[in-house]
Amino acid sequence: MSRKHRVVQKIRSIANYQFGKGVGERLFPSNVEVVFSKRTNRIRHIYLEGKRLATLRPTNGMFSLTVAGANRILDGTKHPRLWVKVSKEAAPFVAKGKSVFAKHVVDVDEEIRPREEVIVLDEGGKVLAVGRAVLTGAEMKAFKCGVAVRVRWGALEEVKNSK
Numbered sequence: 001m002s003r004k005h006r007v008v009q010k011i012r013s014i015a016n017y018q019f020g021k022g023v024g025e026r027l028f029p030s031n032v033e034v035v036f037s038k039r040t041n042r043i044r045h046i047y048l049e050g051k052r053l054a055t056l057r058p059t060n061g062m063f064s065l066t067v068a069g070a071n072r073i074l075d076g077t078k079h080p081r082l083w084v085k086v087s088k089e090a091a092p093f094v095a096k097g098k099s100v101f102a103k104h105v106v107d108v109d110e111e112i113r114p115r116e117e118v119i120v121l122d123e124g125g126k127v128l129a130v131g132r133a134v135l136t137g138a139e140m141k142a143f144k145c146g147v148a149v150r151v152r153w154g155a156l157e158e159v160k161n162s163k
Contacts (some may be wrong), residue, residue, distance in 0.1 A: 007034050011056070017093055018062050018117065019073055019111060020081045027053060027072050048072075061115065065130045067155045068118040082118045083106045084133075084149055091122045094129050097154035102143035112126060112137035117156060129154045131138065 012024030019027070028046060028052070035045040039076055043056045056062075066103040073102075086094055088105035090120070095108035100120055108156065112118060112133050120129040131151035 004034075007043065010034065011043060014056070014061065015063060016056075018078075020079075023073055023077065026076060027069060035157050037122065064132075064152060065117055065119070067127055067130060067153055070127045074119065074125075081109055082087070082112055082116055083105075083121055084118050084137075085121045085123055085125075086128065088123055091128055094120055094151060095154045095156045097151050097156075098131075099147045100131070100149035102140055102146050102148040105148050107141045108137045108140045110137035110141070112140070120151065121148055122150070127155055142152050 006028060008028060008030060011028050011032075015024035015027050031048070031049065033047040033048065034043055036042060037039060037044045038071040040058075042058065045055050046053050048068075051068045052066050054063040054065050057064055063069075078109065084100060084105055086100055087104045087106050090100065094100055106123060113136055114133055116133045118133045119130060120131060122128050129149075129151045130153050131149045133149055135143065136146050
């Protein structure tokens with residue numbers, strides 16, 4: 001087995017653990033480009049056709065997604081995990097990279113735990129942003145104030161940065 005094949009298997013396994021069974025192959029096809037850290041020689045970034053899909057965080061060994069990676073996960077996934085839907089009033093702000101407040105959450109995957117990577121969607125199911133949960137899924141639905149998700153990348157932000 002070649003080194004590239006072993007690396008792809010490893011990143012797929014991590015994605016399956018983090019985002020659900022079967023997501024690894026959908027997120028990382030066999031033609032992905034894996035970039036290693038120059039200092040530690042560990043897996044750092046994963047690209048597909050020049051677009052970054054995810055970064056492997058050294059602190060916890062989990063992926064932080066980009067909007068492109070989130071779109072790949074949602075395309076063809078029957079029962080996605082780790083998603084938060086926001087109201088149409090909040091959608092333009094979230095797409096620009098602003099945090100999601102609990103009062104704007106209209107639906108959520110109730111299995112979400114704090115500090116997990118989440119995909120923020122509009123009411124129609126379109127990816128607006130990716131970020132890290134601050135509250136549990138149940139708390140996001142129940143609370144009417146406070147930050148629910150700290151957004152890392154908004155969809156509009158990522159488009160602007162890729163130009």
